[in-house]
Amino acid sequence: MSVPGNPVSSLTMSLRWGDMDAYGHANNTVYFRFFEEARIVWLSSLELGGAEEPTGPVIIKTSATFLKELTHPANVVVETYADKAGNTSLDTYHLLKDSDTGVVYAEGYAKIVWMDRASRKSTPLPDTLRALAAR
Secondary structure, eight states: OOOOOOEEEEEEEEOGGGGGGGSSOOOOHHOOOHHHHHHHHHHHHHHHHTSSSSSEEEEEEEEEESSSSOSSSSSEEEEEEEEHHHHHEEEEEEEETTTTOEEEEEEEEEEEEEEETTTEEEEEOOOOHHSOOOO
């Protein structure tokens, strides 16, 4: 399976029993939480977008394609990829895989816009992120 962009991060997490729904598999919102956690940990590792910073990321568009049921118990790895960078935005993609078998459970997408927290308006994407984006 191929996703666009450059690989920038990989994060392993566990599916919790409480993440499952009445149908006995992970609720669809859990996939988005996995993607979110991976994105936040990645940006934090770059020392970007922390709550105390004057600028940071907002998500203006997100999506997921669910490919296989995810059931407890499971350990997953979320691979994050940085794709196209605009003046104020960055396209990111995620693969949610089983950490042992590599089976892909879902593909995800999020468009990050960098925002000035005081003015509540977009601001130039940090050079650090621009350098990681696919060319």
